[in-house]
Amino acid sequence: MFWGELKPRDGNDEELARHPAVLSLSKGELYLAACSHILREDYGFVEGTNSDMPRDKQGNPIPKYTYPAIEYLTQFDYRQKRVFEFGSGGSTLFWQARAKAVTSIENNQAWYQKVMADKADNVTLLFAEGARYPQMITQLAEPFDVIVIDGAGHRYDCAQAALPFLADGGMIILDNADWHPNTAALLKQSGLLQVDMTGFKPTEHHTSTTSLFLKRDFDFPTREARQPSFGMGAKQLHSEAWDKPQT
Template sequence: MSEAGQVINRKARAAYGVDGSAREKSRVDSYGNPVPWMTYPAVEYLSQFDFSKNTVFEWGSGNSSAWFSRRFASVISVESEARWYDMGLAGLNDNQTLLLREFDRRGNEEDAAVRAFADAILEQSGGFDVISNDGKLISQPRCTDNAIEKLTPGGLIIFDNSDWLPAQCEKLRKAGFLQVDFHGNGPLNTYTWTTSIFFEPRPDCLLMTNPQAFSRVSKAGRSSHKHVLGMANP
């Protein structure tokens, strides 16, 4: 790698907390704060919005729960493993609710325990403005169906590892959602993957009505190169 490439690589790694995540074996940013186990492009995009009046439900818990709790009015998470549930309870914030619905990842998507995990959202009153589908793979098809049912009008569905389950993405598109993919690197993993955001093209969509209050340049900083037309970057 060239010297310039090494400098850019170090800068990006520092900006996104790559080395800190590897050292702590956890998903953290450059300041040691928890970040979701999604791709960095998706996290950076979602970080722009003001979700302080919105609700979120997530299948799967962990650092994403803490990250959501700093940005949303309320967070309800359902976990499938007791050890992660216990760890989550230890650091629960006032606006968080954490549920446990255990099941074996080697089971079948029609197993009663898997259905109980996916159906935890149906036990909640009302809908949710944002729903994150990041549970174990065998639960995600039923979670997709339930997400469509419980999403409030104009809400967002976040689907991590969407590149692994194209049939679920197609189901959402056929239900009228548009799909925006954020492919790239993320915490801990040595490979790239895709986090997708699904939304309906309607005037009250959160992406249209929710101000990008924290709009900023990339975490990796401003570029110092000249624009192709010879103009300096703003």
């Protein structure tokens, strides 16, 4: 198989094989190149990595969750939802564009100042260090629909403190869950449904796992009528004949 912009005349593959602008590849290598092209162009991976800031194809900030988790999360309508984050950054900018209100706790002073300069009016950004950091959520009166555990340290303590403040029908997002199995076990054993989203991440060269822990009555409204929506690089078709009762 060949990779290039030229087509052979009269099925003359020999002409393509000799052309300097065309590569001869096995089917597996050709498909791998196509997959890399989707990661580069549709996901915006290269530009985001070069800028050291997770961004999508349009340059919008995205969280450093795994791509499968990001695609799943972007299906939902958060306009009436309240989000709490342990750890701020690109995820804060992502959530502020979607949610009714966002509260983020940061324990890195330099990063706190950076995010403070970019945050929107619907974001409350707080600073706390050490043992105060995971307990900050206990000082807030209302429950949250989405709680994100993605900060620098104390993830088990953050999860433990967060559980009483998760709203009915809500979810907890634990990033790097594969690195924090005890924290994941704590959340699952609390009765939440665990869904592991493993895959590549923006700006990173290895796979990881972002886990979602859903209340059993989870039912966020979706942005589109259909779910799932088409993913990045998907074939946008409807296999209609197989997607209805047989008559």
